[in-house]
Amino acid sequence: MKKFAFTLEKVLSFHEQELDVKKQELSVLQASLKSLDKEIQRLKLELIKSSQEMSRSMTTGLAASDIVVYQTYFRSLEQKIKLLTQQRSEMMKKVEEKKDSVIQTNQDISGLEKLREKQFQVYQASCRKQQELEIEEFVSKGIQVS
Numbered sequence: 001m002k003k004f005a006f007t008l009e010k011v012l013s014f015h016e017q018e019l020d021v022k023k024q025e026l027s028v029l030q031a032s033l034k035s036l037d038k039e040i041q042r043l044k045l046e047l048i049k050s051s052q053e054m055s056r057s058m059t060t061g062l063a064a065s066d067i068v069v070y071q072t073y074f075r076s077l078e079q080k081i082k083l084l085t086q087q088r089s090e091m092m093k094k095v096e097e098k099k100d101s102v103i104q105t106n107q108d109i110s111g112l113e114k115l116r117e118k119q120f121q122v123y124q125a126s127c128r129k130q131q132e133l134e135i136e137e138f139v140s141k142g143i144q145v146s
Contacts, residue, residue, distance in 0.1 A: 015105055022105055033091045
């Protein structure tokens with residue numbers, strides 16, 4: 001009997017390669033998201049530190065021009081934080097879409113693997129039947145010789 005060959009092996013292989021690529025892309029997106037989170041946190045801490053610094057300076061006396069400089073700097077930090085937060089939201093959407101894509105590809109692979117298993121079971125049953133026929137033929141020939 002010939003060796004088992006899954007008819008959709010190339011399709012399964014393609015989906016497995018596609019899954020690997022999607023997982024790598026997801027990993028890159030998640031790393032970018034983590035980087036954005038760190039940058040947002042860094043800017044928020046900078047804003048807090050600068051605000052505390054301005055408060056300390058105000059107790060000892062601070063010129064109006066210096067207050068304007070601080071406020072301008074605060075607005076600049078807030079704008080950067082807002083922009084990065086928007087980018088983070090967009091990145092989160094991309095991550096979720098990529099996760100959904102990975103899940104779908106996993107489901108496709110799972111379906112193909114189940115189909116392969118069913119085809120293999122049919123192949124095994126066919127092999128057993130063929131072996132039984134060969135044994136019966138051998139036994140019947142042995143009986144005729146006697």
